[in-house]
Amino acid sequence: MANAEPDTLARYDAGSEDRDTESTRLPLRRRPWFQRLLTWGALIIVWQVFAVVVGSYFWPSWQDVLRGFVTVLTTGGVELVASSFLQMFVGFGLAIAVGVPIGLTIGSFRTVALVVEPYVNLLFVTSLAAVLPLLILLFGTGFTFRVAVVFLFAVFYVIINPANGVRSIDPNLVDVSRSFGVGPVRRFFVLTAPATLPFTIAGVRLGLGQAVQGMIIAELWVTTGTGRELKALSQEHVLGQFFALAMVVVLVGTLLSQLLLWAQRLITPWAASTSGVGKGDG
Incomplete structure (x- = not known):
C-alpha cells in the first residue's frame, strides 16, 4: 500500500505533463487564450462600430x-x-x-x-x-x-x-x-x-x-x-x-x-x- 501512493502520484504527474505538452502543441487558433482574445477583440470592434452607427446619444464608444x-x-x-x-x-x-x-x-x-x-x-x-x-x-x-x-x-x-x-x-x-x-x-x-x-x-x-x-x-x-x-x-x-x-x-x-x-x-x-x-x- 505504501508503494501504491507514489506510483499513483507518478502517473498523475506524467499525465499532467502529457496534457501540458499536448496543449503547447496545439495550433495557435485552437489555444484557449487565443480564442478568448479573439472573442474579446471581436466584441470591442462590434461595440465600437455600433456606437459609430447609432451615435453616442444612444450607445457610448x-x-x-x-x-x-x-x-x-x-x-x-x-x-x-x-x-x-x-x-x-x-x-x-x-x-x-x-x-x-x-x-x-x-x-x-x-x-x-x-x-x-x-x-x-x-x-x-x-x-x-x-x-x-x-x-x-x-x-x-x-x-x-x-x-x-x-x-x-x-x-x-x-x-x-x-x-x-x-x-x-x-x-x-x-x-x-x-x-x-x-x-x-x-x-x-x-x-x-x-x-x-x-x-x-x-x-x-x-x-x-x-x-x-x-x-x-x-x-x-x-x-x-x-x-x-x-x-x-x-x-x-x-x-x-x-x-x-x-x-x-x-x-x-x-x-x-x-x-x-x-x-x-x-x-x-x-x-x-x-x-x-x-x-x-x-
Whole structure:
C-alpha cells in the first residue's frame, strides 16, 4: 500500500505533463487564450462600430466608457457600489442561514418535503418583481425592504440545491451506516454533510447572482444607492458613466462568484464540477 501512493502520484504527474505538452502543441487558433482574445477583440470592434452607427446619444464608444470609469473612480462611485453590496450581504447571509437548513430538512424527511416543497417550487417559478409592491407595504422603502428583496431573490436557490444534494446520496450508503449503528447526528456529519456540500456551495453561487439582481432591482424601485445612480445616468443619457458603473457591479459580482468557485474546488475537490439548479430545472 505504501508503494501504491507514489506510483499513483507518478502517473498523475506524467499525465499532467502529457496534457501540458499536448496543449503547447496545439495550433495557435485552437489555444484557449487565443480564442478568448479573439472573442474579446471581436466584441470591442462590434461595440465600437455600433456606437459609430447609432451615435453616442444612444450607445457610448469605448472612449466614453473609459472616461466614465475615471469619473466613477473619482466621484465616489466605487464607495456607492460597496455600500450597496454591504447591504446585499445582509439579505444574502439571511438567505443562506435560512435556506440551507430548510433544504437539508426537505431532502432528509419525505413528510416535510410533501408539505413544504410545493410552496418552494411555486415561489421559485414566480416572478418576484410582482411581489415588490407588497413588500413595500410590509416593510416600507428603507433598509428592511432591500434586505427582504435580496433574501427572496436568493433563498430558493439555496433551498433547492441542498435538498437535491441529500437526494443524490446513494441509499445503500445510508443503509450501511444504519446497519453499523451510526446515529442520525453522526451520519449527518460523516455522510450527509460531505455529500451535500458541493450542491450547497453551488446553490450559494447561484443565489449570489440572484442576490445582486435583487439588490439593483430593489434600489431601482425605491430610488436609492447604485440603482438610483444607474437610473439617473440612463435618464440623462450619460451612457459612458452608466456602463462604467454597471460594469463595476458586474465585476464585483463576478469576483465574488469566482471566489465561491475557488472555495468549492478547494473544499470539495472530489466534486468540483457539481452544477446547480436554475429556473425551469427540477
